[in-house]
Every structure is written in structure tokens, then in C-alpha cells.
Amino acid sequence: MKPAEGKLGVMCVGLGAVATTFITGVMMTRKGLAKPVGSMTQYDKIRVGRGKDKKYLKYGEVVPIADLNDLEFAAWDVYPANAYESAIHAEVLKEKDIEPVADELKKIVPMKAAFDKNYAARLDGNNVKDCKTRWEMVEALREDIRRFKAERGVDRVVVLWAASTEVYVPVNEAVHYKLSDLEAAMKADDRANIAPSMCYAYAALTEGAPFIMGAPNTTVDIPAMWELAEKTKMPIAGKDFKTGQTLVKSGFAPIIGTRCLGLSGWFSTNILGNRDGLVLDEPANFRTKEVSKLSTLESILVPENQPDLYTDYYHKVRINYYPPRNDNKEGWDNIDIFGWMGYPMQIKINFLCRDSILAAPLCLDLVLLSDVAARAGRYGIQRFLSFFLKSPMHDYTEGEVPVNHLFQQYVMLKNALREMGGYEADEEID
Numbered sequence: 001m002k003p004a005e006g007k008l009g010v011m012c013v014g015l016g017a018v019a020t021t022f023i024t025g026v027m028m029t030r031k032g033l034a035k036p037v038g039s040m041t042q043y044d045k046i047r048v049g050r051g052k053d054k055k056y057l058k059y060g061e062v063v064p065i066a067d068l069n070d071l072e073f074a075a076w077d078v079y080p081a082n083a084y085e086s087a088i089h090a091e092v093l094k095e096k097d098i099e100p101v102a103d104e105l106k107k108i109v110p111m112k113a114a115f116d117k118n119y120a121a122r123l124d125g126n127n128v129k130d131c132k133t134r135w136e137m138v139e140a141l142r143e144d145i146r147r148f149k150a151e152r153g154v155d156r157v158v159v160l161w162a163a164s165t166e167v168y169v170p171v172n173e174a175v176h177y178k179l180s181d182l183e184a185a186m187k188a189d190d191r192a193n194i195a196p197s198m199c200y201a202y203a204a205l206t207e208g209a210p211f212i213m214g215a216p217n218t219t220v221d222i223p224a225m226w227e228l229a230e231k232t233k234m235p236i237a238g239k240d241f242k243t244g245q246t247l248v249k250s251g252f253a254p255i256i257g258t259r260c261l262g263l264s265g266w267f268s269t270n271i272l273g274n275r276d277g278l279v280l281d282e283p284a285n286f287r288t289k290e291v292s293k294l295s296t297l298e299s300i301l302v303p304e305n306q307p308d309l310y311t312d313y314y315h316k317v318r319i320n321y322y323p324p325r326n327d328n329k330e331g332w333d334n335i336d337i338f339g340w341m342g343y344p345m346q347i348k349i350n351f352l353c354r355d356s357i358l359a360a361p362l363c364l365d366l367v368l369l370s371d372v373a374a375r376a377g378r379y380g381i382q383r384f385l386s387f388f389l390k391s392p393m394h395d396y397t398e399g400e401v402p403v404n405h406l407f408q409q410y411v412m413l414k415n416a417l418r419e420m421g422g423y424e425a426d427e428e429i430d
């Protein structure tokens with residue numbers, strides 16, 4: 001494992017609510033003015049050893065993790081607002097939590113985005129690259145990464161997608177399975193099959209940077225990108241930050257499954273009014289999110305394993321754009337379960353959350369742990385990061401089933417870190 005020496009560049013695609021809340025929080029933490037609550041890398045501990053030898057170590061004591069003071073930020077966005085203006089506009093954080101780092105934030109001026117309006121019709125910013133083909137987008141983004149590294153004296157870079165959800169791109173075997181086909185499609189400017197996000201991922205991996213997909217976009221969830229990650233020896237992770245309702249679902253469904261209770265229906269709905277909600281109000285963009293959100297239950301409460309309990313349950317997910325709530329999402333879950341002799345019962349969960357406040361620590365952990373993985377020589381899909389993701393990547397061409405169960409994911413996370421740190425893997429949850 002290489003040490004965490006020098007600066008770690010964090011390049012955010014999208015400088016909206018999530019990215020600015022993440023960046024502002026890191027800057028405020030560095031000044032001792034805020035606490036990075038919710039971040040596993042900053043708070044959680046891992047047990048190593050057993051019996052009288054057991055001890056609990058922070059993640060940074062198990063593997064070398066970059067220091068928050070060594071993070072350097074950059075971003076791309078469709079809108080030209082700098083990180084300070086964008087943080088104020090997002091209305092997630094109070095001004096008192098932004099002002100102390102205003103000067104630092106103002107220096108983060110977004111580079112022009114690789115963007116195509118057909119992928120997010122509700123956005124109309126003009127801070128956009130003038131590229132004739134998808135391949136030109138890739139080349140311009142590679143140049144941005146190289147310039148950022150040189151200008152800021154950055155040793156390593158991680159690219160994090162915290163931009164809007166693109167329209168749903170179904171996997172097309174003729175384009176998305178082989179790297180050579182993907183490259184040919186980029187050069188032929190196949191706009192229907194090559195989303196702008198794929199250009200960011202391609203650029204990141206070829207420039208030696210891990211890539212994290214925080215939205216539910218197909219992007220790196222295709223065999224051609226796995227091939228590229230293998231060729232460049234770079235880690236990839238995705239998709240979709242597991243923050244509010246899905247976090248609850250992946251933590252609560254195990255209660256039903258572990259007690260062998262039955263499920264007849266799970267209805268999830270929520271209202272939110274930020275720009276993310278506006279983009280998701282477009283049916284083609286919502287479709288991408290829906291596919292991601294629906295996948296969670298199916299691998300936790302599996303009909304084939306327990307036909308009496310989980311056959312034909314009705315699972316519905318709705319997102320409603322409702323401007324007055326802005327980033328303060330409200331989610332409702334109605335769960336119809338049944339017990340002894342089939343008698344029905346109901347569970348209601350009402351989660352009044354804050355979307356970006358839940359997403360920010362995930363951004364930090366995903367960035368720091370992807371960097372750890374790269375330094376440990378790990379590449380391709382990083383399954384141990386599934387803990388942070390709604391729709392974990394898995395090799396669907398081989399029939400692999402993703403792990404969505406929160407506590408199984410937690411064991412995977414800790415075991416990967418134990419392994420990278422030279423400790424023995426373990427099955428216990430503690």
C-alpha cells in the first residue's frame with residue numbers, strides 16, 4: 001500500500017447542492033468550525049484481533065487515509081457560479097456555516113461542462129464546452145484534469161460525479177460491452193448511446209483517477225468501462241448515493257427478512273424541491289432513478305428463497321417535485337407486512353431528512369476510500385463501497401447478484417479495509 005503523500009485532488013462533476021455542502025463541510029472541519037458527522041472515515045472504528053488481543057482502530061489507523069488538509073477541490077458545472085455563490089443558492093447551509101470559508105469557496109470556479117441538453121432538458125446554463133463530438137469532450141476533460149494537477153501541484157486525483165441525473169441510457173451490447181466499441185462510438189459521436197457522464201469517466205480513468213458515480217446513471221456500470229478500469233488499473237464505484245429513503249429501506253428490510261415476516265407491499269413516496277428534484281420531475285430522468293431505487297428490496301427479500309413470504313409483493317417508488325421544501329426532503333414509507341397465519345400489519349415511516357446533509361459525508365468517504373483502493377492496487381468495481389450506494393455495481397453479465405443488505409455491506413466494507421491493512425477478515429458485526 002502506497003502512503004497518502006502529497007495533495008489529493010477532488011474533482012467534482014457538478015457544483016450544486018451536494019458538492020458545495022460536501023466541500024464547505026470539509027473546509028469548515030479543517031478550520032475546526034464544524035464536525036464531519038456521518039462520515040465513516042472520520043468516526044467509525046474497526047475491530048482487529050480477537051479475545052484479549054482485540055482492539056478498535058479508526059479507519060486511518062488501519063489503512064493510510066489522506067488528511068483533510070491535503071484535499072484540493074475543483075469542479076465542472078453547466079452554470080458559471082463559483083462554489084460560494086452556488087452554496088448560497090442551494091440554501092442547504094446557513095450563511096454562518098459558509099462565510100468563514102467564503103474566500104476559499106470563491107476560488108472554486110467551475111470549468112466548462114461536457115454537457116448535452118438532451119440528457120437533462122431542465123438545465124439551461126451556458127458554461128458548456130464547445131465540442132463537436134463525444135471524443136472531443138473526452139480530450140477536453142483530460143486536458144482539464146492535467147491542467148488542474150499541474151497548476152495546483154496535485155499528486156493524485158479522484159473524480160466524483162455529483163451532477164444531475166441523466167436520462168436513462170439502456171445498456172446496448174453493441175456499444176457498451178467492449179472498450180473498442182465504446183471508443184468507436186465516442187469517435188463516431190453516437191449521442192444516443194454515449195452520455196456526457198461516460199466522457200468524464202473515460203477521461204478520469206485514462207488520466208489515472210478513480211471515478212465515482214453518485215447518481216444512478218449507467219456511465220461506469222457497463223462492461224466496456226470495467227475493461228477500461230482494468231486496463232488503466234483504476235477503481236470505479238457506483239451507482240447513486242444511498243442517503244435517505246433507500247438507506248432506511250436497506251436497513252429496515254433486514255428486520256422483516258431476519259424475523260421471517262411476510263411482505264405484501266412497500267410504497268415509498270417523497271417530496272423535494274431542489275434542482276435535483278426539478279431534473280427528476282422529467283419522466284426520462286426519473287426512470288433512471290426509479291430503476292436504481294427499485295433494485296434495493298429485490299435482493300434483500302428474495303421471492304425465490306422464501307416463496308411463502310415474498311412472492312408478488314408490490315413495490316412502488318415515487319418522487320414528487322415540490323419547490324417549497326427545497327433540499328429538505330420528506331419521505332413516507334408504508335409497509336404492508338404479514339405475520340403468523342398470514343395476519344396483516346402495517347409499518348409507517350416518515351423521514352424528514354436533508355438530502356445534501358446526508359450525501360456530503362458519503363462524498364467524503366467515497367473519495368477517500370477510492371484513493372485508498374487505488375494506492376492499494378485495487379482496480380475495477382469496488383464492491384466494498386456498496387455500503388454507500390443505492391444500486392451497487394455488480395457483474396450482471398455473469399448473473400452476479402448485488403448486495404443491498406446494509407449490514408452485509410458494512411461487513412464487506414470493514415473486511416476490505418482489514419485486508420488492505422494486513423489484518424484478517426471477519427464475519428462479526430461489531
Ligand SMILES: NC(=O)c1ccc[n+]([C@@H]2O[C@H](COP(=O)([O-])OP(=O)(O)OC[C@H]3O[C@@H](n4cnc5c(N)ncnc54)[C@H](O)[C@@H]3O)[C@@H](O)[C@H]2O)c1
Pocket residue numbers: 013014015016017018019076077078079090113114115116120123125161162163164165196197214215216240241242243244274275276355356358359
Ligand atoms: N442528495 C442526495 O441525497 C442524493 C442521493 C443520491 C443521489 N444524488 C444525486 O446527486 C446528484 C447531485 O444532486 P444535487 O442535489 O447536488 O443536484 P443539483 O442540481 O443541486 O446539482 C447538480 C449540478 O450538476 C450540474 N450538471 C448537470 N449536468 C452536468 C454535466 N454534464 N457536467 C457538469 N455539471 C453538470 C448542474 O448544473 C447542477 O448544478 C444528483 O444526480 C442526485 O440525483 C443525491
